[in-house]
Amino acid sequence: MSEFWQTALVLPLTTLADNVLAILPNVLAMIIIVTVGLITAWAAGQVTERLLRVIRVDHLCNRVGISAALLRGGVKADPSHLVGRLAYWVVAVFAVLAALGALNLQPINQFVQSLLAYIPHLLAAALILLTGYLLSNFVSQAALIAAVNAGLPPARAVATFSRWGVRLIAIAMGLEQLGIAQNIVVVGFGIAFGGVVMASAIAFGLGARDLAKEFLEQQFGRKGVHPKDDLTHL
Amino acid sequence: MKQSPTELTAETEAAVARIGEADLLVGVPSFNNAETIGHVVRAVSGGLAKYFPHAKAVLVNSDGGSSDRTLEAAANAVADLGAMLISDRQSLLHKIITPYHGIPGKGSAFRTIFEIARRLKAKACAVVDSDLRSITPEWVELLIRPVLEEGYDYVAPYYLRHKYDGTITNSIVYPLTRALYGERIRQPIGGDFGFSGRLAEHYLDKHVWESDVARFGIDIWMTTEAIASGARICQSFLGAKIHNPKDPAADLSSMLVQVMGAVFALMEEHHETWSKLEGSNPVRLFGFQYEVGVEPVNVNVDAMIGSFRQGLADLGPIWRAMLAPDTFESLKPLGDCPVQAFHLADDLWARLVYDVALGFHHHVMPREHLLKALTPLYLGRTASFVIETQGLTSREAETRIEALCRAFEKQKPYLVERWEERPAS
Numbered sequence: 001m002s003e004f005w006q007t008a009l010v011l012p013l014t015t016l017a018d019n020v021l022a023i024l025p026n027v028l029a030m031i032i033i034v035t036v037g038l039i040t041a042w043a044a045g046q047v048t049e050r051l052l053r054v055i056r057v058d059h060l061c062n063r064v065g066i067s068a069a070l071l072r073g074g075v076k077a078d079p080s081h082l083v084g085r086l087a088y089w090v091v092a093v094f095a096v097l098a099a100l101g102a103l104n105l106q107p108i109n110q111f112v113q114s115l116l117a118y119i120p121h122l123l124a125a126a127l128i129l130l131t132g133y134l135l136s137n138f139v140s141q142a143a144l145i146a147a148v149n150a151g152l153p154p155a156r157a158v159a160t161f162s163r164w165g166v167r168l169i170a171i172a173m174g175l176e177q178l179g180i181a182q183n184i185v186v187v188g189f190g191i192a193f194g195g196v197v198m199a200s201a202i203a204f205g206l207g208a209r210d211l212a213k214e215f216l217e218q219q220f221g222r223k224g225v226h227p228k229d230d231l232t233h234l
Numbered sequence: 235m236k237q238s239p240t241e242l243t244a245e246t247e248a249a250v251a252r253i254g255e256a257d258l259l260v261g262v263p264s265f266n267n268a269e270t271i272g273h274v275v276r277a278v279s280g281g282l283a284k285y286f287p288h289a290k291a292v293l294v295n296s297d298g299g300s301s302d303r304t305l306e307a308a309a310n311a312v313a314d315l316g317a318m319l320i321s322d323r324q325s326l327l328h329k330i331i332t333p334y335h336g337i338p339g340k341g342s343a344f345r346t347i348f349e350i351a352r353r354l355k356a357k358a359c360a361v362v363d364s365d366l367r368s369i370t371p372e373w374v375e376l377l378i379r380p381v382l383e384e385g386y387d388y389v390a391p392y393y394l395r396h397k398y399d400g401t402i403t404n405s406i407v408y409p410l411t412r413a414l415y416g417e418r419i420r421q422p423i424g425g426d427f428g429f430s431g432r433l434a435e436h437y438l439d440k441h442v443w444e445s446d447v448a449r450f451g452i453d454i455w456m457t458t459e460a461i462a463s464g465a466r467i468c469q470s471f472l473g474a475k476i477h478n479p480k481d482p483a484a485d486l487s488s489m490l491v492q493v494m495g496a497v498f499a500l501m502e503e504h505h506e507t508w509s510k511l512e513g514s515n516p517v518r519l520f521g522f523q524y525e526v527g528v529e530p531v532n533v534n535v536d537a538m539i540g541s542f543r544q545g546l547a548d549l550g551p552i553w554r555a556m557l558a559p560d561t562f563e564s565l566k567p568l569g570d571c572p573v574q575a576f577h578l579a580d581d582l583w584a585r586l587v588y589d590v591a592l593g594f595h596h597h598v599m600p601r602e603h604l605l606k607a608l609t610p611l612y613l614g615r616t617a618s619f620v621i622e623t624q625g626l627t628s629r630e631a632e633t634r635i636e637a638l639c640r641a642f643e644k645q646k647p648y649l650v651e652r653w654e655e656r657p658a659s
Contacts, residue, residue: 063598138600141552145606148548149487151541157547231533231616233402233489234423 029102038094041088049084057083065137125177132170136163168193235381239562240349240438246332250353250449253328257289258282258378263334264364265298268307270478271364276347278362280326286382287320287634292328294342294350295364302362317373331415341455348434358382360389362430368476369426376470376521377428387465389428390419390457392519393475395621397631398531401445401616402493404635406587407454410497413584413642414508415445415461418517419469422457423493426472429456433465451496458497462504467490471521487609498594509650513643538617539576545610551584552607556593560587568614578618580641586641588613588649595653 042172052058061067061087077085099117100160117217140163147155172189176182260278262657263272275293282291295308309331315405330350344361351359358381362369380386403421411422429437435460442448447455460467501508545553546569554562564582593604623631 139601141599144548145487145603146543147551149485149606149609151537154543155544160298184396231398231401231531233486234400234493 026103030099033102034095037098038092041091041095044091045084045088050082052080052083053078054112059097064134066133069133071084071104075234121177121179128170128174128177132167132173136166136170139163139166240345240443241335241351242346243314243332246330246346246350247398248330248349249330249332250427251294251328251656253354255290256328256354256651257292258286258291258382259347259354259357259359260349260374260378261296261344261347261351261359261361262308262364263296263298263340263347263361264301264304266300267302267478268270268300268302268304270356270367271295271304272307272311273458274364274366274369275308275329276313277366277369279313279372280320281313281371282327283313283315284318284320284646285375286378290328292295292330292350292354292356294330294332294347294459296334297348298331298338299333300342306453307590315536321368334445336443337448338450340442341450341452343358344452344456345438345443348438351431351434351569352438356434357472358428358430359434360426363477363519365478366426367478368474370473373472376472377426378469380468380520381428381430381645384468386428386468387430387433388457388460388467388471390421390467390517391424391426391475392420392469394471394473394520394524394526395426395475396531396532397626397628398620401619402489402612403416405612405615405619405638407493407497407582407600408635409584409639409642410587410591411454411458411461412514412639413646414501415458415504416508416511416514417461417467417513418639419457419467421462421469423454424455424475426475427456428501429451429460430465433463435465436465445643446492446499447496450492451499454493454496455500458500458504459537462507462524468518468520471519474526477586486613488539488604490608491602491605492535492613494590494608497511497588501591502595507651509653512646514639533620535617536573537621538613539573541616542612542617545607545614547612549607551600553611555587555598557586565611565614565633574621576618576621578615580638581639581645581656583604584645585648588645590650591649592652628632 047211058067058080070077070082075082097112101112128145140159143162144155144159147158151208153156168189176186262271262274262278272291275295275415282289282293297305297308309329320393332346332350334342334346336345345362347359349424356566358376358378360374362373362377377389377391381391402422403423407422412418414552437456442455442461545567553565557565561582565578565586568576568578588607594601600602619634622635626634
């Protein structure tokens with residue numbers, strides 16, 4: 001009878017206890033790593049935010065239009081605060097991944113490895129999108145000023161077209177980096193962009209012959225700001 | 235820190251060594267000016283022979299790689315001194331025809347001329363444009379004698395101009411330069427100047443020759459640098475300036491970028507000088523002043539006002555970023571007033587120009603965008619000036635420009651107070 005209790009009850013409990021005791025150090029390590037990681041994440045977030053405020057990143061973001069874009073998207077926080085929060089979450093996520101690694105479980109280790117391998121693509125896509133956004137603002141502002149100075153009535157349309165053209169290119173490149181529907185995005189973008197270019201060329205060349213002639217004469221044959229001006233500026 | 239000596243070609247070095255020293259030097263920068271340079275060289279030769287017959291003089295043609303026989307035209311041009319009634323002929327006029335090194339532009343041409351003047355120890359020098367059609371031998375005397383005999387270091391030109399000629403100068407560069415540096419130089423970017431050998435050496439020591447100044451800011455740089463360095467400055471009345479249009483298709487906004495970019499960059503460099511000055515002083519004017527009737531100038535005021543109003547409608551966010559809120563709000567009534575009531579007041583224009591200078595200094599946006607966005611504002615101001623002065627003679631219109639200059643001087647504290655302040659985020 002005692003042998004029965006030994007085999008049916010004590011042995012499984014002992015095995016369970018052994019397993020728990022075996023994994024306990026890993027769990028303890030995981031808890032310590034997560035705790036230290038979260039504290040480090042908090043500190044990193046605070047330091048990052050303060051440093052960015054000291055070097056006036058908010059002023060720079062305001063000047064290049066990032067703050068305005070955030071406001072339009074309903075985000076009222078300063079860019080410094082947002083980057084600080086981002087720093088917090090990056091450190092926190094790494095701490096959690098490291099903590100999961102401490103458990104030393106095969107499926108979890110594989111998941112962590114594939115996530116880490118994806119991070120460079122994520123960063124590259126973020127960089128492409130940010131660069132594309134800033135470039136689109138610069139290009140659209142330049143196009144708007146040039147169109148107004150040339151007296152083109154649809155100046156704002158020209159600027160909007162320029163802005164979204166650059167942004168769509170950046171979005172397509174970003175999605176390609178992330179490996180999301182790569183072929184569809186690239187082909188779709190190519191067809192759409194090519195179609196717009198061809199339609200514009202046909203409209204300009206055939207449908208706006210006279211306007212094209214006048215435009216080219218103004219570009220290559222004009223004598224001043226307006227043909228009827230004799231005024232010299234310098 | 236002194237600049238390294240300017241590079242000269244071997245032939246030029248040899249010519250300079252042969253000449254040794256000279257009293258006077260006249261420089262003529264050129265690029266594809268075969269049509270006009272002969273006339274300029276003859277006028278300079280005649281002027282040196284007539285007014286400085288005993289001085290050892292050198293004419294330097296500094297060329298930017300002309301492909302149209304400009305060099306031959308300059309080398310072969312000989313003044314008919316008999317026709318000019320010049321009997322007391324001077325010693326041989328030395329000519330140096332040389333290409334210049336450095337980035338393409340008038341500034342590099344001037345650098346070569348200054349270097350030759352330095353090596354020849356020239357006492358008095360002048361530079362004249364190679365596309366002038368109205369230059370006479372008298373120009374040489376008027377640009378050189380104040381330096382040689384009156385002890386001046388810098389002679390700025392004073393041209394007889396139609397009231398609507400040189401509107402960038404009249405509405406921005408002259409009032410701004412006068413208010414900043416306290417000297418009433420009427421045409422600070424004239425293009426034809428006299429200067430002493432001492433000032434030429436001073437110019438050579440500056441580190442501007444690899445910058446945009448060498449491309450298209452050299453005229454305003456020479457004037458500003460002369461004032462800021464404390465040189466003795468005067469003006470000479472040269473009469474009308476008639477020359478080949480430099481670039482008939484030149485884009486106005488590119489002109490503004492070049493000229494105002496140079497002016498604002500110089501403001502940054504000489505802030506310590508101009509921030510302490512108040513008011514302005516008249517600058518002595520040599521030469522016999524006269525007036526002649528000038529051809530009427532057609533001006534399309536409606537197109538200019540249209541450009542301003544399109545700017546107000548489409549560039550609103552950009553103008554808000556580059557101008558003070560009060561300045562921008564003051565422009566709004568001009569959006570829909572009748573044409574004859576279109577008036578951009580002097581005080582408002584002065585504050586506006588100062589706001590743009592502040593925006594340039596504080597990098598509120600890419601500088602080229604800032605300066606190009608100024609174009610419709612400048613056209614609005616020009617239209618306002620034309621409406622105000624229609625029916626006035628050029629002399630009467632000059633009183634309006636004088637009033638504008640006083641407005642710039644009165645508003646200067648506005649600029650000085652805000653120069654060090656960073657704009658709010």
